[in-house]
Amino acid sequence: MKHISIHWFRKGLRLHDNPALLAAMTDCRKLYPIFILDPWFPKNMRVSVNRWRFLVESLKDLDESLQKLNSRLFVVRGRPTEIFPVLFKEWKVTRLTFEIDTEPYSRQRDSEVVRLAAEHGIQVIQKVSNTLYDTDRVIAENNGKVPLTYVRLQTLLAALGPPKRPVPAPTLENLKDCHTPCKDNHDAEYGIPTLEELGQDPEQAGPRLYPGGESEALCRLDLHMNRMAWVCNFQKPQTEPNSLNPSTTVLSPYIKFGCLSVRTFWWRLAEIYQGRKHTNPPVSLHGQLLWREFFYTAGAGIPNFNKMEGNPVCVQVDWDNNPEHLRAWSEGRTGYPFIDAIMTQLRTEGWIHHLARHAVACFLTRGDLWISWEQGQKVRHVARGSAEMVGGLQDLHG
Template sequence: MPNYRRKEDVNKAAVSHLQTLSWSRDEYNMSSSRTHKTLHWFRKGLRLHDNPALLAACTKDCAEFRPIFILDPWFVKNARVGVNRWRFLLQALKDLDDSLKKLKSRLFVLKGKPHEVFPKIFKEWGITRLTFEVDTEPYARVRDAEIIKLAKEHNVEVIQKISHTLYDTEKVIARNGGSAPLTYQRFQTVLSQLGAPPRTAETLTSEHLKGCITPVTADHDQDYGVPTLKDLKVDTADMGEVVFPGGETEALKRMERYLKKSNWICNFEKPKTEPNSLEPSTTVLSPYLKFGCLSARLFWHRLQEIYKQCKKHSQPPVSLHGQLLWREFFYTAGLGVANFDRMEGNPVCRQIPWENKPEYIEAWTHARTGYPFIDAIMTQLRQEGWIHHLARHAVACFLTRGDLWVSWEEGQKVFEELLLDADWSLNAGNWQWLSASAFFHQYFRVYSPIAFGKKTDPQGEYIKKYLPMLKKFPKEYIYEPWKAPRAMQEKAGCIIGKDYPRPIVDHGEISKVNIKKMAAAYALNKDQNATEKGTPKKRKSEADANEKSKSKKPKKGSSEKITNFLEK
């Protein structure tokens, strides 16, 4: 952490800097007549648009304003975060700092544990108000409660605002009788009672900061600048090319680029997109939503503007609005379900006797399963930090109930490390879904690591891109290279078992065995231990409804009725 100067030194430096920036005497006098010295604490929500907590720091009674981001050295060293996500975060912070510079402010990056940093800066900077965005993750709730307590001890006012989610997730749970809705249909019904998501807050501009100065010294970059990967001592061995640059600027550009495709927006259906196209068949806005570089509410309402212009458009759960609601669904479940990121003690998760197979985990993680479609996906994940949603389906099913019979918690850890959009609630929820542990229970529906990829990429171009050792195999063998004659392997310059591994399991055989294992586990968990665990019967019936709602053909107008609130 930088050495903090005495308050008097900071004030002198602030005045000096204001003069160099040609701030008028009237502006400075306006600032000096104000009372509050405010901090805005960036965590997620790395943006200036639709950030009500940020605006709350820059009200008319603000004299000094410091936007901060805290990097905990322990977290840097021990967190399950890969190099691509670190790079994305640092790019987002740099972009945020650049945007603040244009408003004659700067981002202050501090190093240390939040509970150690805040008492120091409360005192050194004479802080009277702290603002930040609400975070519903368990770790964040504990952390924030501790900081709120410290703030009260230092007579610092705390203002929290909701803007990372479309809705107040606590209100959603309350409206559902105190528990999280566990089916998408029930979730939509609850939201229809709450109405459309709130409108976005205005973007922070220089007008908001008139008279609210940011004390910036000449050595700001040295003391509080955004660090580099080298500064953080992050291992860059696995760092790929920048495919998705971090930051609010890129997020807004990317959103606008897709919003111009109104016909594509109106007809978008997630299941009809391709998991193995060479260019993404979806928006890839998820990393920007994860870090809050893009407001979910802004995207929602911009989509709504386009939907109003369409004669007809796709509906949730498959539409783009539907994708935002899936995000909201899992955020709500993550808040309302205990131990949501693990099997043990999780009341909605079936207890399945997964096996501990380190060699399988290693092969799956490092793209050595011998199934080209699976290995190409895992290679893309490691290189770029993103894979299509249906590609995630394929590799998750393969690791768990489909082939390797490894716990979804192991896959969750790998995704947490490698995904740019690794999001605690969504990661845990989707892994439970795809392993048929919760939410989705048709365990007999298994993704083929061979046939699934062929449907959308029969030539295997995706495999050739990410597994170049297989690029000379003809399309007849690109998904099953072990079946190629030896002479063909030699001609392709890739001997199976030497240059590329043989299949780690026989999918045709093992998938049948695993379906029987799942059936046995379901029989053992018939009532999901409702009596022993105290799980409400309501939860079980809702989970079953996920399948029932899929098997029934919707009545005409039913989807419109549930989502009618979208039009308001």
């Protein structure tokens, strides 16, 4: 008997290289692609209107792509642990699929959802595609310990071999025996949220420099991959932090939201490198993806990685507590022109160059203000997940 499947979109907001989505479509007669607006995130992730706009645009693009497959995206409001029992019964679900997420909150949430699915007799399929490798396997290969240096991670990954190749995007053929039941009031009940619904003022959004969505991500990837000489010669320390136009790819927001598959990016680079002289990790573009992998692996295996207390690899510092200095830093009014310009750009555009990020992070912490990086990551206009944190400051880029 064919399944009634829910595919739960979270970070992987794309159709290409989405093995969990393909698993949902296999031997399936009804498919419900869903995204859950979890109230935990607006309450605990202090991010700007720019990031919310990026998410809304990504969901719209995903819904449009699903419509081309005669399907739709169902945006459901509520806590996953409360929503799923209702959906399981209402839709008579037999299978749930989703991409593995290694973030601390996500792991706790997902384990509870898996338990609920088991209580309802529902098959659960989880697939690795947010990272290049299965982080648990990498840690297991290191005798159950998190690799604490980039070089050690490289050694482990060399033994594991290259990342898996991306899987193809689904086509109408994948859904020939499957359909998505939609009501006439679909948009009213399951439509894409507005910024107002998310508690955001659209007037406060900065210029729309980086539209969200898989379509935009793939176009930008093609644009950069056509610059073969630039790709082969890329060295991250030699990019320009103060150029008016970004001197890096600005693909990381698309990777963070899963609009672009990191494995797709990796293998496109590998094709360009083949037979050509090119830079190598850690400074190459492959090297930048490995830095991402390094921090995701660390975040997956180190307790309290996004905090100082209870974090076994974090230096315990007696930070100053100065709310006025923190506000001045976050609002770009420290009196240091370079720092203030960077923070203004971050607030308005949602993106800053990696060297600029390091500069303001160092200014906040050990450089001048001696304020905890935990306070820095709470600043409202930052926009990236804790596992991708470098230097204590987060932004829409990387």
